[in-house]
Amino acid sequence: MKILVFGKTGQVATELQRQAKVVALGRDLVDLTDPSICAAVLDATDADVIINAAAYTAVDHAESQEAVATLINSTTPRIMAETAAIHKIPFLHISTDYVFDGSGDGQWREEDPVNPINVYGRTKLRGEEGVRAAGGVHAILRTSWVFSAHRNNFVKTMLRLSETESVLNVVEDQIGKPTPAADIAATLLKMAEALCDGHPGGTYHYAGKPWTSWKAFACETFAQAGRQVEVKGIPSSSYLSAARRPLNSRLDCSRIAADFGIRAPDWRAGLRDVLTELGYAK
Numbered sequence: 001m002k003i004l005v006f007g008k009t010g011q012v013a014t015e016l017q018r019q020a021k022v023v024a025l026g027r028d029l030v031d032l033t034d035p036s037i038c039a040a041v042l043d044a045t046d047a048d049v050i051i052n053a054a055a056y057t058a059v060d061h062a063e064s065q066e067a068v069a070t071l072i073n074s075t076t077p078r079i080m081a082e083t084a085a086i087h088k089i090p091f092l093h094i095s096t097d098y099v100f101d102g103s104g105d106g107q108w109r110e111e112d113p114v115n116p117i118n119v120y121g122r123t124k125l126r127g128e129e130g131v132r133a134a135g136g137v138h139a140i141l142r143t144s145w146v147f148s149a150h151r152n153n154f155v156k157t158m159l160r161l162s163e164t165e166s167v168l169n170v171v172e173d174q175i176g177k178p179t180p181a182a183d184i185a186a187t188l189l190k191m192a193e194a195l196c197d198g199h200p201g202g203t204y205h206y207a208g209k210p211w212t213s214w215k216a217f218a219c220e221t222f223a224q225a226g227r228q229v230e231v232k233g234i235p236s237s238s239y240l241s242a243a244r245r246p247l248n249s250r251l252d253c254s255r256i257a258a259d260f261g262i263r264a265p266d267w268r269a270g271l272r273d274v275l276t277e278l279g280y281a282k
């Protein structure tokens with residue numbers, strides 16, 4: 001199975017390259033703000049399956065950069081999916097818990113009503129819609145709170161802040177499911193194989209267990225890393241940021257278990273691996 005990946009340096013793209021022989025296209029070769037380049041690449045490829053692991057992921061910056069976030073997260077994935085459909089190549093795309101508004105106290109199922117509350121979430125939702133409308137064989141994997149030893153993520157931010165601060169204020173009223181990038185990559189590779197073997201695809205939720213809050217995620221990070229930091233829980237209203245974030249973004253992951261036999265990973269085990277890789281092993 002020849003796999004072509006858009007994205008090279010990102011968290012998920014890095015893990016895909018570690019786990020499989022893939023051709024990964026970085027920004028130097030393919031700038032996602034130019035959808036026509038992506039179409040040209042797909043016109044020329046001999047790949048059996050395409051995975052789009054690149055996106056505009058800076059949630060706060062997106063609020064003031066809607067045009068570029070729209071190109072990268074909405075327009076380009078649609079063009080990729082349309083071109084893949086023309087060539088009958090299965091297309092896998094990654095989306096986010098931030099397509100939901102975070103209301104209520106249930107876990108979000110794939111068919112639940114979407115209602116993003118920030119620009120990033122809106123651009124990712126448009127991307128999903130474009131991929132579905134393209135009409136080809138595709139899978140959309142919605143995940144959440146991704147972390148790894150690479151790039152920017154909450155775990156690395158907490159560790160960095162703990163170098164200089166002894167007390168950290170972290171929001172306690174937003175709950176969700178941290179997900180190791182390595183597990184997302186493994187899941188995408190399984191799904192890619194299934195799609196190549198005739199699975200019809202669709203939209204699936206995949207995130208770690210158990211659900212937690214950002215505050216408790218920070219506490220577990222420091223406990224595992226052996227760092228002495230006081231973490232104070234604060235309400236979202238006390239944390240000033242450009243973008244609003246959903247309060248309850250827990251994804252229900254039963255569909256992917258039923259259809260693919262893929263179980264939610266325990267993110268605390270993934271965290272141990274990431275901390276080991278970062279040199280924090282206890």
Ligand SMILES: NC(=O)C1=CN([C@@H]2O[C@H](COP(=O)(O)OP(=O)(O)OC[C@H]3O[C@@H](n4cnc5c(N)ncnc54)[C@H](OP(=O)(O)O)[C@@H]3O)[C@@H](O)[C@H]2O)C=CC1
Nearest residue numbers: 009010011012027031032054055057094096143145146151
């Ligand atoms: N991070 C998270 O918490 C979550 C992420 N997701 C989704 O998962 C997917 C993977 O995310 P993740 O691995 O965390 O992403 P990262 O933020 O780690 O990496 C983003 C990737 O996109 C690339 N990229 C951004 N802009 C461009 C551009 N104009 N041209 C070419 N490449 C570009 C980056 O390249 P470069 O290094 O050159 O900037 C980088 O490789 C995305 O679809 C994201 O929306 C879903 C839920 C949670």
Ligand SMILES: Cc1cn([C@H]2C[C@H](O)[C@@H](COP(=O)(O)OP(=O)(O)O[C@H]3O[C@@H](C)C(=O)[C@@H](O)[C@H]3O)O2)c(=O)[nH]c1=O
Nearest residue numbers: 057059096097144145146154157169170171214239245
């Ligand atoms: C740094 C910091 C953050 N926070 C809060 C802000 C926010 O509510 C939460 C997490 O911060 P982040 O900046 O990592 O959050 P954010 O970038 O919004 O993370 C999201 O990224 C996108 C790409 C997704 O798709 C989502 O699933 C989710 O992972 O922690 C604190 O309360 N204290 C702090 O010191």
Ligand SMILES: [Mg+2]
Nearest residue numbers: 057058059153
């Ligand atoms: Mg972020």
